[in-house]
Amino acid sequence: MTPYSISQLFIVKFVKNIRETFVLSLRKLLFLGRYKELIIFPRWRILVQTKNRAVVGILLMVFLFFVILMVFATFTVKVFNDESKVFDSQNKRGQIAVIEVSGPIMQAKETVELLEKAEKDKSVKAIILRINSPGGAVGPTQEIYEEIRRIDSAYNPEDKTASGKPIYASFDAIAASGGYYLGAAARKIYASPGTLTGSIGVIMNFTDLSKVFEYFKVKQTPVKAGKYKDIGSPHRSMTNEESGLMNKMIQVVHKQFMRDIEATRKEKLTKEILELAQGQIFSGEEAKELGLVDELGSLWKAGRDIHKELNLEGEFALKYIKKKKKSGFWDLVDNLDQATTNIRLSTMVNYMPMLIFGK
Structure with a gap:
């Protein structure tokens, strides 16, 4: 039995004892005198003597103490989580890891962590980046690209x-x-005949709402x-000089894109x-005819081609590496924080986007 399971069982037993004590205390309160009001708690119906304020105070203190213990227990269990609880490797027999990149690329952290996890896994002999993305922000895309190149370039079958x-x-x-940008970092690209790819370019969107503000007599200072x-402020038109500066920057990023390909x-x-x-x-x-893709x-x-190319032993199998889904109290808080961050990023995209979306 692992230290994690021992601690978890201890906490569960501890909380269970506290709960039984709590229920027993509530039952004893039922014999204190006459009762005039019915208060309904979750799972328990308790008659409380309204004239006895001391009884009500003790009851509320016990209930508050119980809630605090529950929060403490949840936090303690979370502390015992280690890296093996963070990542979920489906089909542990597989020697070829699959890391999925889905949707707009707005952050690099999760994908980079999965790449590092696959890199450190001694049972993994190769990695497939499964991409289903229209693109995303320049910075995160380039960060993932660099990590892919680092891991792939360090591979040496002789060493x-x-x-x-x-x-x-x-x-x-x-x-x-941006989705193609990531694919270009790999040593070989596979695509279905009907896959949509390419869109190698950079775009920034600015909205001029000055006429709208003028109509509603709103003036920004x-x-x-x-x-x-x-x-790029939506409250005024962009000058020719400013437009020239932005176009110059876009051209620089476009050259970076082409250079990395x-x-x-x-x-x-x-x-x-x-x-x-x-x-x-x-x-x-x-894309295959143009040399942007290697195989259809x-x-x-x-996976089968890679299994054969690397002369891997055993039966062919893919090993999906993902972040494990959690449902604990603190994980719920983390998820809410992540959702807030995503909304904030979406808002930023609308105002100051530097994107390489495939549009």
């Missing part, structure tokens, strides 16, 4: 002490813009230190990267 793992990419329904501090695929492309990086959307079949096939075809 048994090497910590790296070969990383492959498998495109789902869509892997556009910014107080700023720095000539360009309110650049060429770092791994320059010899595979059938056309110049600048011609392919104008935001066009390609099907998986078209599903996730399972990719």
Whole structure:
């Protein structure tokens, strides 16, 4: 039995004893005198003598003490959680890890943690990044790209002490813009013929609401230190100089995008990267003809090919690595905090987005 299970059983038994004491105390209160009011607590119906304030006070103190103990027990159980409780590895027999990237890429933390988990897992011989994303913010996408390159570049089949793992990419329904950016970091890309990919480009959206504010007679008076501090503000039109500055920055990020693709695929492309990086959307079949994709096939075809390529022993199986879902009190608080963060990020996207969305 693990230390975690022993501690958990101890806490459960402790809380159970407290609860029994609490119930016994409540039952004793029923014989104190006449009762004129019915108060309903969860699971218990208790008659309380309204004239006896001391009894009511003691009852409330016991109840409060019980609640505090429950919170303490939940927190203590959480403390005993270790890394094995954070990650969930489905199909432990699999030697090929699958890490899923789904939806807009707005944060790098979770994907990077899963990559590091797969890297440290000695039973994992290769990693497949399963991408189903239209793109996302530039910064997080580049952070994940760098982590993929680090792990993949460190792989050396001749050196048994090497910590790296070969990383492959498998495109789902869509892997556009930032989604393709991540795929380009892998040593080989698989996609279905109908997968939507490409959209290699950068976009920023600004909304000029100055006429709307003028119509409703709303005037903003910014107080700023720095000539360009309110650049892109919805309360006024952007000047030609400001527009030029933003376009210059966009071009720099666009060059970074193209440079990172060429770092791994320059010899595979059938056309110049600048011609392919104008935001066009390609099907998986078209992308293969252009050298943006290596093979046409599903996730399972990719897994079987990798199993054969690396001469892995045993039966082919995929091992999904995910963050474990939790339902504890403090995990609920964490989830609420994460939801708030996501809403805040969505709001930021509407006002100052620097995105590589596949649109």
